[in-house]
Amino acid sequence: MSSEVERIAEMAQAGEKMIERLRRQAFLPESRKALAVRYGIAEAASLLGCSTNRIRMAEEDGRLPPPLPTENGRRPGYSIEALLNMREVLGASPARAPLDVPAIIAVQNFKGGVGKSTVTTHLAHYFAVQGYRVLVVDCDSQATTTTLFGFNPHFNIRREQTLYPYLSIDPTEHDLFYAVQKTPWPNVDLIPSNLELFDVEYELAAAGADGGSVLATRFRKLKAGLADLASNYDIVLLDPPPALGTISLAVMQAANALLVPLAATTPDFCSTVQFLSMMEQVAAQLTQAGIEVHYDFVRLICSKFDSNDPSHAMVRQIMEQTFGPALLPVAILESAEISHAALRMMTVYELHQPIGTAKTHKRCKTNLNETMAQIEALVRRSWGVASPASAEEVINGP
Incomplete structure (x- = not known):
């Protein structure tokens, strides 16, 4: 049995080395991610x-x-x-007015495999292309978002660079400015994560056994720290763990908007319904504990949608009947271009040329722009800025 346990460690080490090898191949010659995309x-x-x-x-x-x-x-x-x-x-900056509250959006679902980190990273890069100042906070110890930004969580990120020094039981940092990392995007910053962030879960769970005061303090602390940071940004995107732990609860309370990705399959639909039920119960408990939970908007977005799969169409119809206008009308289509970009630790917005065919790339990017624009419109509406009317709406009315 011990040899098999040791084999787990060997596989983990081999995997980490392979991730670093892939990163170096993707970002030669400096082994640092660079932004080569250009616009005509x-x-x-x-x-x-x-x-x-x-x-x-x-x-x-x-x-x-x-x-x-x-x-x-x-x-x-x-x-x-x-x-x-x-x-x-x-004079074409979309930045919020000084008195507008920065959008702090949690991209959350307790079901793994729904594309949570992929949605978060593409959304960050979409907002960057549109000219917003963006902060991404990787709150998940699996650190997929950190990896997509070109960092190897095992080799490049220390625990002291994550949320850990701020959220731990014995904090060594009293604000979050220490954790902000520059990315290849000049208007996107990142607070990275790695596996050691999970230690916060252990510490807070142990402290919570003696009463909820420590947990409540940490919930308020994350919100306060993000509020201080957010004054320098228009959009803050939070990528929490896909589980109902202490960090997820802290994120849930710190956010002022919620985006729930879900795939068009029956298991994902059922899991998301359970997630929403748990969110309702937890929100009520937090409110009873004097911890406010408020969202400017809550929306679900269908991800990994295959328009050629009849089962996907059927499940999406069920989603529409169940969630109504809370489900964003445009889904993120399943695309090989997204998968190929992810293999290079990139998003579609970072590709300076198509990986597949030009037609596939254009269709994928057009779809991503349409889906992300829905979220941008919700953010701007919370700032009291209406989206420009289309020519059809001007002629025929909304």
Whole structure:
């Protein structure tokens, strides 16, 4: 028996080495993730909501630096840094007003395999492309989100860089600013995670056995720490563990919005119903303990949806009948482009060229933009900013 237990350790070590090997292959030559994606002038104008002529005029009069041409004289496209500068110069920043409350969105479901971390990371990069300031907080000791941002949780992240020094029973940090890491995206920061963050669960569970005061303090502490940090951002995305533990409860109370991903299968639907029931009970218990839980919006989003699978269509119809408008109307489609990007520890928004066919890439990115835009609209509505009306709505009315 002991030899089999030892084999578990051997497999874990071999797996960690392979993750590092994959990371080095993906991010050569510096073994650091870099952002190579570029945007043509037409796509840049669309993102900024202006004409290409306005960009060209700003380049001609010196307000904007034109992109340096390549060796063959072609325009190479604009980087994210260039787009952010354009937004400032042309007054096209979507940033919240100073008195608007930052959106702190928990992406939560207790069912594993629903794409929680994938949704979180793609949502972060979507908001980044749109020009928002984003903070991602990986609260899950499995650290999938941390990995997708190009860090190896085992080799690159120490416990002192996670939430642990702030949430532990004997904290060594009194705010969360110490944990913020830069990412390849100039307007996206990350608080990473690794396996050692799970020690918080043990410590708080043991302390909770002697009474709920310690737990209640930690719940309020995470909310307070995130509130201090959030003043520097427009959007904060929380990726909690897929289980009802102390960290998940703290996240649940710290967030002001909730996004629940679920796949279009019967087990996922049933599990999500159980998750919602547990959330209701826990929210009531927290309220009784004097711990406020308030969300500007709660929405479910169907992930990994295969439009060619009749069973997926049937389950999605059941979701629509059950959850009504709480289910976002546009689902995230299952796509090989998402899987291929994840193999490279990337999102679709980081790909500077398609991995599969150009048609597949375009269909996938268009779908992701539509699904993520639904969440952006909810955030802006909470700030009192309405989404622009479509031409059809202007003509026919909403």
